[in-house]
Amino acid sequence: MLFRILLCVSLCRFAMAASATTDTKYDEKATYDMTHWGLPSPGEIPEIYRCLNHKNFKETVIQSRDTWVIVFTNGTLETSWRSLANFWKGAILFAEVKQHGSVMLMREIGLSAQIEAKIAVTINTQNIGVVFPHGGEKMKRKYKVCENTGMAIKHVLKGLPSEEVVLSSMKEREEFMYFAYLSATPQIPVFAIAESKDVGKLFLAYYRVLAYMFKDYFRFAIFRTDDDQDIFKDIFSDGEPITNLRVPTMTALIPNIKNQEISYDSFPFATEMMGSIDFMSCVYWLYIVNDQYRPDMPRPTHSSYEEEEAEMKAIAKMLKKRATMLNQCNEGELRKEEL
Structure with missing residues (x-):
């Protein structure tokens, strides 16, 4: 209870003087041993799953809660689709189905004869994607046929749960932090800055996947670069002009209470330490933040x-199992093509 009272009072102070109370607590040269989590390495996750067919479609796609994008091709995956699959690798699952295996799969999906005929003709000159949204079988049946990656991006975003909070005022930021720290299971606030268009939309897709996947342990917020910078520049800029920031970018804030005063440890996503920002590097970063701060966070007696830790390990196990399944199949497909 004391922590709740102090935090409530201190958050009000923080809204007025955050830049003076936020310290950066990370070492860009540090190395972190993450083997105890059993996470898949980025190299273990293929961009494209190439073993999808009419026999395993239901088990692989319909019974999965992940978002799937099936791309029908004439044997050549276009650069635009490959780039999208690479950008979303690990967050949104992609499968390529070549022309010779497309007819039976389209019938298994349940496409109308008209759409099936259109795809059969169109894939001679261009790839066609089918987006199966996040969720159970009922949601998967609301698939969308997409003639280009722009349509696919739109429908992927539309189908993802929106656990992230878009912040546009200091009051919203204050309330966001308050509810994060006082949740039944303490949530570590994660803040991101992204553009409103182009790369910002691509980033938003896997940021939403992260926000849903880790919603019990982290609370995710997002700022837009065209919003009032006063509400986020103290979190990110560390005294530097906000225009110098490379976006998208992320940071976590953790409360540090001493002598009834609160300060915040900032743990940014540092490309020097984590590499380029993508889904799996973000996953690794969240586990590092978790290791550094969660053991010492105040929590209710029933938590x-x-x-x-056990539930975080369950998420890591799920990611590892999925990567293993995708890799085993792809390795088999490659061996078959080499014969």
Whole structure:
């Protein structure tokens, strides 16, 4: 209770003087041993799943809660689709189905004869994608046929749950932090800045996947570069002009209470330490933040770090299992093509 009272009072102060109370607590040269989590390495996750067919479609796609994008090709995956698959690698699952295997799969999907005929003709000259949104079988049946990656991006975003909070005022930021720290299981606030268009939309897709996947342990917010910079520049800029920031970018803030005063440890996503920002590097970063701060966070008596750790391990196990399945199939497909 004391923590709640102090935090409530201190958050009001923080809204007025955050830049003076935020410290950066990370070492860009540090190395972190993450083997105890059993996460897949980025190299273990293929961009494209190439073993989808009418026999395994239901088990692989319909029974999965992940977003899937099936791309029908004449044997050549276009650069635009390959680039999109690479950008979303690990967050949005892509499968390529070549012309000789497309007819049976389209019938298994349940496409109308008219759409099936259109795809059969169109893939001679261009790739066609079918987006299966996040969720169970009912949602998967609301698939969308997309003639280009722009349409696919639109429907992928539309189908993802929006657990992230878009902040546009200091009051919203204050309330966001308050509810994060005082949740039944303490949530670490994560802030991101992204553009409103282009790369910002691509980033938003896997940011939403992160926000949904880790919603019990982190609370995700996003600022837009065209919003009032006063509400986020103290978190990100560290005294530097906000225009110098490379976006998208992320940071986490953790409360540090001493002598009834609160300060915040800032742990930014540092490309020097994590490499380029993508889905799996963000996953690794979240686990590093978790290791550094969660054990010491105040929590209700009915909540324990051991329980939180077990559930975080369950997420890591799921990611590893999925990567293993995709890799085993792709390796088999490659061997077959080499014969």
